[in-house]
Amino acid sequence: MELTRVMHVEDDESIRMVAEMALADVAGFELLSCDGGHSALRQAEAFAPELILLDVMMPKMDGLQTLAELRKLPSLAATPVVFMTAKIQQAEKQQYLDAGAIAVVEKPFEPMELGDTLRELYQQAVQP
Amino acid sequence: MLSQWQALQPFAVRQLHLHLGPDAFTLLRAHRPDRHSDRLHDVRPLVMSVLQEGAVVSGLEVGRHGIGLRAAVPVKGEQQSTLAVIEVGFGVSSLIRQQQLLMEKQGITSSGISLLVGRDALQVMHSDMQNFQAGTQYWLIDGTPSGFLSNWLQQNGLGKSVTQPQMHRVASGERHYLVSVTPWYGYQQPSEQSASLVLLAWRDITDLMLAQQAQNRRLWLLWFIACLFSLALIVFLALRLQKATAHSIKNQQLQLQWSEQRLSALFTLSPLPILLNRMADGAFIESNLAMERLVGYTQQELAALSYWDLTPESYANDEQQQLESLKSKGLYGPYRKEYRHKEGHLIPIELNGVLFENPAGEQMIWTIVQDLTERxxxxxxxxxxxxxxxxxxxxxxxxxxxxxxxxxxxxxxxxxxxxxxxxxxxxxxxxxxxxxxxxxxxxxxxxAGKVTFQPQCIGLAELLQEAIEQNMPYAHSNQSQLLLEDVGAIQVLADPARVQQVLTNLLSNAVKFSPGGSVVRVTTQPKQSFVRINIIDEGPGLTAREIRALFQRFSQLSDGTTKQYSGTGLGLAICREIIQQSGGRIGVDSQPGHGACFWFELPLVETCAANQRYIELNASK
Missing domain, CATH: 1.10.287 (Helix Hairpins)
Structure with a gap:
């Protein structure tokens, strides 16, 4: 199954713009960029993303809280989520995986490779 | 002489005496037994001996009237027959008496000779010569000026018989005499018997004794003075010593006082709380102002409390461990715990302490407390x-x-x-x-120790191969080769992600500092309990000074290479921390111009299964 719709939740506008170019222009995904957890929760169900790329450190509602709230939405209960965060320790990474993420992408990321990375992760996640 | 003797024969002369004056020394004496009732054999034993033996004889002779010293010489006739005896002698007893008279006359009373005549010898004398004291063995021919010998003998000073020479000191009034006693055996008398005659040579030693006593007194006086002087010297030296000791003690006391003042000032002014607790019950014996500030109790209030009053109950087990350390090693800490403040809140602290014994034999604990609140x-x-x-x-x-x-x-x-x-x-x-x-x-x-290590039992060959592969693109970009030499089936105990981080750092450094087209070799050396991994490059090498600074934080080579090869200066410091926290060592061997060999060691495990238990144990801790 091919990945086509990706929702990106990131509070930093610059990174959102870079990701937009990397995922929409370069990788060719249908992309929904949200500037925070609340915005994501409002638009997620309507957009019905196949994969959610979620920043960890965000004001008001951080990545883990956002994930927990998204999981409460029936249509997004099983949508693969990839966390994006700064370089972290193995123990922290495990914490995110335990919360339900399929992977953690480190910042700074390589924008030209980000689309391919998400595709691979998605394939792995949806494979029976 | 012969013709004279023969001429006398018709007159039946049996004795012929020739005496020399004035002391009537007998030169010639021939006896006529018929005119004399005594038998010549009894009274003239010497003469008889000479007549019979024909040999010269000398000795004492006791006669009827006294004692004489005699020498008898035979007069030989034809065919060596003894015709007569010439006897030379003089009376000893009379000699002694004469000597006594002479001494009295001349006033000489300091020495003289006396003679004792034994009972046996007196048997041959006239009865008037035998009036010696009844019970006394000898008759004394005294010759002493005061007759002290008679008194002495009467007091049985000499004993009943004399067979050996003796020496006596005899006191008479204020005078003292030295008497030498010499047994004088008679002619042919056996020496084991009491001597027939005893010669007593005496000398007045009163003056000598007085002189001796005076000298002794002088010596005693000298001795006494010497003793007094010695005593005075000893007293003097003792006083000096006492003074010196007192001075020394005073100095030591001053030093001690000074030292105590300094330590006391340090104790009082120390910004760190310092405590003295009794081991037995934890009572606060002493505490300083910093302790007051830390826990809110005054020193007087603390003196009524014990260590346990400030310690939350949740530390009971930890306290027990620290007490055991204190008992076994004599010290404890660093021990992190909390004190309860007077107002109830908890204060994070770190304790370090030592155990010692006070002069009364009580075990005490000195503790330095560090307030960790700020830290x-x-x-x-x-x-x-x-x-x-x-x-x-x-x-x-x-x-x-x-x-x-x-x-x-x-x-x-x-x-x-x-x-x-x-x-x-x-x-x-x-x-x-x-x-x-x-x-x-x-x-x-x-x-900060915040990195969690997850040690596993991993194959070294796989670990190194993966590192080589990961870094190969970078090596190729420098036209360099990474070469892994034969490793063998070695298992190491390490966190693979952390070791990869170290290997990546060392390999990229090796490539970075090697000239293009060179080979970076990775070799291994198994030792007893660890394995050494070497990363050998063909770069410019390092000086000893560079090596010393290499593993410090923000350390980079100070010459042009720094500008040529950029880096953060933290890579090797991170490697060192990782390897040290993995239980290994890291280092470099290099000389300028000969490349460098960066190495690190990892704990070696024989089998993965054996080590699995170790990992599990550590994980459970």
């Missing part, structure tokens, strides 16, 4: 700061590097060569900045 706050602040900085730095870095990457990749349209060149520079420096941030965070976490 904990600072640590928290630092963590927050690093976290914030990390995030705040990474966020713009992410967008900058991402934008540059996209533009360079042509996602935003075609670029001129000059633009590409400039953007390449920007991208390289973005990566450098990212590395620096990453390294800083790594270092901080490692030093």
């Amino acid at each position: 904990n706050q600072l640590d928290k602040l630092k963590d927050e700061f690093i976290s914030t900085v990390s995030h705040e730095l990474r966020t713009p870095l992410t967008s900058i590097s991402g934008s540059i990457s996209l533009v360079l990749a042509g996602a935003a349209g075609e670029l001129t060569n000059k633009s590409k060149k400039m953007l390449d520079i920007a991208q390289r420096n973005c990566k450098r900045l990212t590395s620096l941030v990453n390294d800083l965070l790594d270092m901080e976490k490692l030093v």
Whole structure:
């Protein structure tokens, strides 16, 4: 199954713009960029993303809280989520995986490779 | 002489005496037994002996009237027959009496000779000569001026018989005499019997004794003075010693006082709380002002409390461990715990203490307390700061590097060569900045012990092969080769991700500092309980000074190489922390111009199964 719709939740506008170019222009995904957890929760169900790329450190509602709230939405209960965060320790990474993420992408990321990375992760996640 | 003797024969002369005057020394004596009732054999034994033996004889002779000293010489006739005897002698007893008279006359009373005549000898004398004291063995021919010998003999001073020479001191009134007693055996008398005659030579030693006593007195006086002087000297020296000792003690007391003052000042003014507790019950014996400030109790209040009053109950087990350490090693700490403040809140502290015994034999504990409140706050602040900085730095870095990457990749349209060149520079420096941030965070976490190591039993060959493969693209970009030599089936105990981080750092350094086209070799050396991994390059090598500074933080080679090969200066310091915290060592062997061999050691395990238990045990802790 091919990945086509990706929702990106990131509070930093610059990174959102870079990701937009990397995922929409370069990788060719249908992309929904949200500037925070609340915005994501409002638009997620309507957009019905196949994969959610979620920043960890965000004001008001951080990545883990956002994930927990998204999981409460029936249509997004099983949508693969990839966390994006700064370089972290193995123990922290495990914490995110335990919360339900399929992977953690480190910042700074390589924008030209980000689309391919998400595709691979998605394939792995949806494979029976 | 013969013709004279013969001429006398018709007159039946049996004795012929020739005496020499004036002391009537008998020169010639011939006896007529018919005119004398005594038998010649009895009274003239010497003469008889000479007549019978024809040999010269000398000795004492006791006669009817006294004692004489005699020498008898035979007068030989034809055919060697003894015709007569010439006897020479004189009376000893009369000699002694004469001597006594002469001494009295001349006033000489200091010495003389006396004679004792034995009972046997007296038998041959006239009865008037035998009036010696009844019960006395000898008759004394005294000859002493005061007759002291008679008195002495009457007091049985000499004993009943004399067979050996003797020496006596005899006192008479105020006078003292030295008497030498010499047995004088009669002619042919056996020596084991009491002597017939005893010669007593006496000498007045009163003056000598007085002189001796005077001398003794002088000696005693000298001795007494010497003793007095010695005593005075001893007393003097003792006083000096006492004074010196007192001086020394006073000095020591002053030193001690000074030392105590200094220590007391340190104790009082120390910014760190210091405590003296009794081991038996934990009572606070002494505490300083800093302790007052820390726990809110005054020193007087603390004196009524014990260590346990300030310690929350939750530390009971930890306290027991520290007490055991104190008993076995004599010290404890660093021990982190909490004290309960007078107002009830808890204060984080770190304790270090030693055990000792006071003069009364009680075990006491000196403890230095460190308040960790500020340090904990600072640590928290630092963590927050690093976290914030990390995030705040990474966020713009992410967008900058991402934008540059996209533009360079042509996602935003075609670029001129000059633009590409400039953007390449920007991208390289973005990566450098990212590395620096990453390294800083790594270092901080490692030093603070916040990095969790997950040691596993892993095959060294696989670990090294993976590292080689990961770093091969970088090596190729430098036209270098990475070569892994035969490793064998070695199992090591390590966190693979951390070891990979070290290997990547060392391999990239080796490639970076090696000339293009060179080979970087990776070799292994199994030892007893660990394995050494060597990364050998063909670079310029290192001086001893460079080696010393190499593993320090922000250490980079100070010459032109730094500018040529950029880096954060934290890579090797991070490697050292990782390897040390993995239970190994890291180092470098190098000489300028001969490349460098960076090495590190990892604990070796014989089998994975054996080690699994160790891992599980550690994990359970």
